[in-house]
Amino acid sequence: MTRRLLTGNGAAAWGARLADVDYVPAFPITPQTEIIEQLGAWIDAGELPARMVTLESEHSMLTAAGAAAATGVRVFTATSSQGLLYAMEMLYTVAGWRAPFVLVNVSRALAAPVTLETDHNDVLAARDTGFLQLHCATCQEVLDSVLLAYRLAEHPRVRLPAIVNLDGFTLSFTREPVEIPEPAVVRRFLPGFDPQSVRFRASEPVSQAVAVLGGTPYSYFRYEMHRATEQAIAAFEEVAADFERATGRRHAALETHRMNDAEIAFVMLGSFATKAVDAVDRLRESGVRAGLVRPRLVRPWPAAALRESLAGVRGVAVVDQNLSMGKGGILHAELASTLYGVPDAPVLTSFIGGLGGRNIAPEEFFQMASVTREAAQTGQAPEPRLLFTAQELREVRRLQGIALAERHETTHSGAERSAP
Amino acid sequence: MSETIYRRMSDLPSTHLLGGGTAMCAGCGGLQALHQIYDVLGTKTVFVNAAGCMTLLSVYPFTPFRGSWLYTAMASAPAGAQGVRDALDILCDKGRLPRDEDLQVVTLTGDGAAYGMGLSATSGAIDRNLDFLYICYDNEGYGNTGQQSSPATPHGAHTATATGPAGHSGFKKDLFGIWVANRPAYVATVIGTEPLDLARKIEKAAKLSGPRLILALAPCPTGWDFDPQQAAEIGRLAVRTGIFPLKEYLDGRVVHTKVKRPRTPVEEYLRAQGRFQHLFEPERRQDVLDAIQARVDAYWEHWDPSH
Numbered sequence A: 001m002t003r004r005l006l007t008g009n010g011a012a013a014w015g016a017r018l019a020d021v022d023y024v025p026a027f028p029i030t031p032q033t034e035i036i037e038q039l040g041a042w043i044d045a046g047e048l049p050a051r052m053v054t055l056e057s058e059h060s061m062l063t064a065a066g067a068a069a070a071t072g073v074r075v076f077t078a079t080s081s082q083g084l085l086y087a088m089e090m091l092y093t094v095a096g097w098r099a100p101f102v103l104v105n106v107s108r109a110l111a112a113p114v115t116l117e118t119d120h121n122d123v124l125a126a127r128d129t130g131f132l133q134l135h136c137a138t139c140q141e142v143l144d145s146v147l148l149a150y151r152l153a154e155h156p157r158v159r160l161p162a163i164v165n166l167d168g169f170t171l172s173f174t175r176e177p178v179e180i181p182e183p184a185v186v187r188r189f190l191p192g193f194d195p196q197s198v199r200f201r202a203s204e205p206v207s208q209a210v211a212v213l214g215g216t217p218y219s220y221f222r223y224e225m226h227r228a229t230e231q232a233i234a235a236f237e238e239v240a241a242d243f244e245r246a247t248g249r250r251h252a253a254l255e256t257h258r259m260n261d262a263e264i265a266f267v268m269l270g271s272f273a274t275k276a277v278d279a280v281d282r283l284r285e286s287g288v289r290a291g292l293v294r295p296r297l298v299r300p301w302p303a304a305a306l307r308e309s310l311a312g313v314r315g316v317a318v319v320d321q322n323l324s325m326g327k328g329g330i331l332h333a334e335l336a337s338t339l340y341g342v343p344d345a346p347v348l349t350s351f352i353g354g355l356g357g358r359n360i361a362p363e364e365f366f367q368m369a370s371v372t373r374e375a376a377q378t379g380q381a382p383e384p385r386l387l388f389t390a391q392e393l394r395e396v397r398r399l400q401g402i403a404l405a406e407r408h409e410t411t412h413s414g415a416e417r418s419a420p
Numbered sequence B: 001m002s003e004t005i006y007r008r009m010s011d012l013p014s015t016h017l018l019g020g021g022t023a024m025c026a027g028c029g030g031l032q033a034l035h036q037i038y039d040v041l042g043t044k045t046v047f048v049n050a051a052g053c054m055t056l057l058s059v060y061p062f063t064p065f066r067g068s069w070l071y072t073a074m075a076s077a078p079a080g081a082q083g084v085r086d087a088l089d090i091l092c093d094k095g096r097l098p099r100d101e102d103l104q105v106v107t108l109t110g111d112g113a114a115y116g117m118g119l120s121a122t123s124g125a126i127d128r129n130l131d132f133l134y135i136c137y138d139n140e141g142y143g144n145t146g147q148q149s150s151p152a153t154p155h156g157a158h159t160a161t162a163t164g165p166a167g168h169s170g171f172k173k174d175l176f177g178i179w180v181a182n183r184p185a186y187v188a189t190v191i192g193t194e195p196l197d198l199a200r201k202i203e204k205a206a207k208l209s210g211p212r213l214i215l216a217l218a219p220c221p222t223g224w225d226f227d228p229q230q231a232a233e234i235g236r237l238a239v240r241t242g243i244f245p246l247k248e249y250l251d252g253r254v255v256h257t258k259v260k261r262p263r264t265p266v267e268e269y270l271r272a273q274g275r276f277q278h279l280f281e282p283e284r285r286q287d288v289l290d291a292i293q294a295r296v297d298a299y300w301e302h303w304d305p306s307h
């Protein structure tokens, strides 16, 4: 085992390398590109016996990924944001093929307006595709999750593709010390790919992904996928336990921080949750019994584990780094449906923050904590809040003012120049 | 190129590999061509299909294919072929699949996918020099959705989205030319009513590697509005009038494999199909008919100037 400083992207590439992937269909997009460049460099140097092909779009990339997995090889691919959405038709399609592979998504906010920084609307748009979803908060977790994802995706009771999500910039380009397990250790944890009956070969002709007529066979296959995804809860326990035995690192479906006697809790996804860890510690110092729950597994949704870890908590602040227009936070809605009807369920408050990489400041966590404590006392949840300060609004207005003045100036002087 | 084993009609395969009882319409020219193609290619194949009429060949839990099949989506069948080809190569190279288990990868799509939505994926497959055989059955419209105008719809035809007195205003795109411009391994046009010509071309294509296109005109009783009994006659007229040239591209050269002299006026082909009736009734649209004939003449003037 070696320890190295790796970016989140570097850790993802190491995960693929250790998984001994056969095939890497690729397409560039910031902030993911470094992953495929790293894999390409290893392949060219003869360090990774895989084949990489750059497709002409992510739609084609996902088609090739699914088709290769359905033929019987271990596939790795990666994308981000616009790329994930460009491939959306194929995410649903290849998940239905029941051919497991791993897709790393480096979360980046969606256009418009176009931007490079992170939030989770991209990966949550893939929520219902049939892909499993693992969300990471550290670079170590990125490497480990790629390995966990292969085992989970290829598990005989699951057989579905998986997305491993990491946040653009905050993880993709941040260097952290990462332990790289020995290949032999990984090989024991993750043996070579077994395609089972999903493969093509001359002696066993098969028609895959055929059409159905009517709701009965359609429902049959969709229900089968749902059941397989549910099975992935227990399968994840098994896989995570094996991983811990192999590497000493435990990755549960839910990551919790100081939840033992918590009266209020934050629920968040991804690397921004590390900001909440800090806030929780400071709240504890000031006498507030706060805690944090971070679902690592988002599909399947660890409902039972969430109910258990939030039992006895009085107020939960759900911080969504996404926005469903006209509804609010997606995670909030997921959690509300999980806790509805549970006796003594906590009051849920809803906050939208971190869109397009916007920071969530410590004071904002304290503010969210105080709103949530008050809600718990009154039993009344306030309207969802969109995190944005008066200072930020002033700054936007100031820039608009400058741009307007400049435009006025150029139009004006332009008119003067063109006058006879 | 080695000699053909198909010298006369009696040399054509007598056992038919594609099962019957599928959901295709009676008289379907696309299915006719596919039957013949499959008989020559054989079952050591995997067909990678895009959305279209032929998607309904394999309906769970039945399939007429004795070889393999994978349905993808409308836009990306060539990318599916890429994934399958690459995976088979990887498996063979790494010794996980004996070479005799390898398969010929065949893309099967309609014109809508081949000329339009899937053209980007096709283009990518060509510039990656993908070893695959692309079969496009061209029924000149989005058939599966009710024959709306596609990039392959001929000028003047009525479609579900072109119902006015002049019919479809666009012109059929030259997919053969687009492929040839990129110097692939092989490109050929075929039609089910010329089975010997078809068999020779498939035989040739199957022996080559790299990107290969078989463009099959697919007379479509449902979309073109003619009686299924007329299917063979319409196919023959397509060739005799010269509106559908039978040709192949190999080693940098385009060769016409059937040249009819003199050519039958294109009007005879058009008159036989309901989709062109508005060019004759209630009044004759000589302007449109002349424009169609002029394009056919100009084509042959370019390729066969001595006649």
Ligand SMILES: Cc1ncc(C[n+]2csc(CCOP(=O)(O)OP(=O)(O)O)c2C)c(N)n1
Residues within 6 Å of the ligand: B051, B052, B053, B054, B073, B074, B075, B109, B110, B111, B112, B113, B114, B139, B141, B142, B143, B144, B145, B150
């Ligand atoms: C992305 C997408 N858009 C639209 C469709 C609907 N659709 C299914 S088949 C088809 C027509 C395809 O036309 P063509 O490729 O010519 O095949 P044909 O139906 O004529 O056999 C269309 C538009 C689809 N399946 N997928």
Ligand code: SF4
Residues within 6 Å of the ligand: B023, B024, B025, B026, B027, B028, B029, B030, B031, B053, B139, B143, B144, B218, B219, B220, B221, B222, B223
């Ligand atoms: S609509 Fe045309 S192409 Fe489609 S199955 Fe019927 S005859 Fe064949």
Ligand SMILES: [Mg+2]
Residues within 6 Å of the ligand: B052, B110, B111, B112, B137, B138, B139, B140, B141, B142, B143, B144, B150
């Ligand atoms: Mg068509």
